[in-house]
Amino acid sequence: NAGVTQTPKFRILKIGQSMTLQCTQDMNHNYMYWYRQDPGMGLKLIYYSVGAGITDKGEVPNGYNVSRSTTEDFPLRLELAAPSQTSVYFCASSYVSGQGTEAFFGQGTRLTVV
Amino acid sequence: QQQVKQSPQSLIVQKGGISIINCAYENTAFDYFPWYQQFPGKGPALLIAIRPDVSEKKEGRFTISFNKSAKQFSLHIMDSQPGDSATYFCAASDFGNEKLTFGTGTRLTIIP
Numbered sequence: 001n002a003g004v005t006q007t008p009k010f011r012i013l014k015i016g017q018s019m020t021l022q023c024t025q026d027m028n029h030n031y032m033y034w035y036r037q038d039p040g041m042g043l044k045l046i047y048y049s050v051g052a053g054i055t056d057k058g059e060v061p062n063g064y065n066v067s068r069s070t071t072e073d074f075p076l077r078l079e080l081a082a083p084s085q086t087s088v089y090f091c092a093s094s095y096v097s098g099q100g101t102e103a104f105f106g107q108g109t110r111l112t113v114v
Numbered sequence: 115q116q117q118v119k120q121s122p123q124s125l126i127v128q129k130g131g132i133s134i135i136n137c138a139y140e141n142t143a144f145d146y147f148p149w150y151q152q153f154p155g156k157g158p159a160l161l162i163a164i165r166p167d168v169s170e171k172k173e174g175r176f177t178i179s180f181n182k183s184a185k186q187f188s189l190h191i192m193d194s195q196p197g198d199s200a201t202y203f204c205a206a207s208d209f210g211n212e213k214l215t216f217g218t219g220t221r222l223t224i225i226p
Contacts, residue, residue: 090158094212108155
């Protein structure tokens with residue numbers, strides 16, 4: 001029962017490098033999300049997806065790209081990494097229960113850009 | 115636009131005391147109000163949630179109070195314990211839009 005799995009857990013990037021943060025869920029949820037959490041701060045939505053083939057921007061999409069080719073996977077691509085992208089990144093998926101939306105989060109990826 | 119405002123940003127409570135975190139929302143279409151708990155190094159996880167047809171929901175030491183007319187809701191932690199030290203997020207959603215809107219988070223520290 002894996003839930004939401006993110007890889008890698010930690011990564012150090014040099015300025016200008018690119019990388020992909022992987023996220024996969026095994027709960028067959030339609031909605032998936034990427035958030036970033038800066039130290040001592042809240043969650044900021046980067047991108048979200050309502051299903052395979054459909055993505056939309058959140059609050060802070062600049063510098064990131066996403067794709068959703070399957071229900072299970074929602075990778076986040078960083079192009080030309082910048083120090084401002086140093087953060088902890090959380091992937092989440094959600095479903096609507098009888099009460100309302102319940103979100104399930106991965107363990108996070110701690111990214112440092114130097 | 116911040117649709118869910120959360121306060122305080124940080125809170126220190128003595129063991130055994132009551133911790134209170136407040137949230138206010140703007141969107142009157144919101145009809146589901148969960149609280150998430152996040153321990154250091156972990157992702158947030160659902161703690162307790164309420165719908166606006168009730169004014170209070172209690173689960174163990176955790177209680178949500180909801181005031182529909184004021185568009186406010188709060189989390190009360192009774193008999194706070196060091197193990198409750200975590201970051202707490204309020205959130206809101208409406209049934210027609212699955213996406214959750216999160217508050218900015220409160221870092222709670224329970225001291226002995």
